[in-house]
Amino acid sequence: MMNNNERLEYFKEQCRKHGLKITMQRLIIYQALADDRSHPCADDIYQRIHREYPNISYDTLNRTLLTFSRIGLIKTISHHGPKRRFDTVIADHHHLCCIRCHKIIDFESEELDQITVPDRIKDKYTILGKKVVIECICDECMKKDKKGGK
Ligand SMILES: [Zn+2]
Ligand SMILES: [Zn+2]
Numbered sequence: 001m002m003n004n005n006e007r008l009e010y011f012k013e014q015c016r017k018h019g020l021k022i023t024m025q026r027l028i029i030y031q032a033l034a035d036d037r038s039h040p041c042a043d044d045i046y047q048r049i050h051r052e053y054p055n056i057s058y059d060t061l062n063r064t065l066l067t068f069s070r071i072g073l074i075k076t077i078s079h080h081g082p083k084r085r086f087d088t089v090i091a092d093h094h095h096l097c098c099i100r101c102h103k104i105i106d107f108e109s110e111e112l113d114q115i116t117v118p119d120r121i122k123d124k125y126t127i128l129g130k131k132v133v134i135e136c137i138c139d140e141c142m143k144k145d146k147k148g149g150k
Contacts, residue, residue, distance in 0.1 A: 002089075004034075007034050007088065010073075010090075011027070011030050011073065014071055014072065014073045015071075015073075017071075018071040020067065020071060025053075025056055025060065025064065026064055026068075028049060028053055028056065029045065029049065029056070029061060029064050029065070029068075030068065030073070030074075030088070032045050032048050032049045033045055033065075033068075033074060033086055033088050034088040036048065037106070038103050038104065039077055039080075039085045039086065039087050039095075039103075039104040040085065040086060041083040041084060041085050041086070042058070042061060042062055042065060042083075042084070042086075043083070045061060045065075045086075046058050046061055049061075065086060068086075069086070072090070073088075073090075074086050074087060074088050074090075075087040075088075075089070075090060077095075077104065079131075079133055080095070080097050080102065080104060080133070081102055085104065087104075087106075089106055092113060092129065092130075092131070093106050093107065093108050093131075094106070094107050094108065094109060094112055094131055094132040094133070094134070095107070095131065095132075095133050095134070096134045096136050096138075097133055097134070097135050097136065098136055098137060098138035098141055099135050099136070099137060100137055100138070100141040101138065101140065101141055103138055103140075105138070109132075112132045113130075115130055115132065117130065
């Protein structure tokens with residue numbers, strides 16, 4: 001996975017490639033997103049940056065996120081709950097999803113990368129990618145369960 005500097009380089013490179021001006025606002029939004037490994041939704045990011053950067057409106061934030069997603073800078077996750085979530089990890093990876101707190105945890109697995117799509121599906125649909133989603137109750141929620149059960 002990319003470190004901070006590599007991510008920043010990637011950000012600049014993608015913006016240049018797609019003729020997107022690198023503005024302070026875009027940089028702040030991208031950084032906030034990249035710093036949050038929980039795959040935040042727009043509301044989460046807004047809460048994160050609003051206090052420090054009150055001049056970035058919710059509307060601007062939303063539009064920026066859509067632009068990022070359109071040029072392939074970030075990924076949109078829609079398989080987990082009603083809210084659209086965002087992911088700055090572009091490389092193929094898999095997700096562990098906590099059904100309680102809705103946290104999404106990244107993991108990599110060469111074994112799961114090898115999964116093949118059945119022919120009857122390949123013949124009918126255009127396959128864009130494969131991702132394994134494992135539903136779980138995360139360690140933090142398990143701890144809360146134990147406390148509650150006392
Ligand atoms: Zn959880
Ligand atoms: Zn992810």
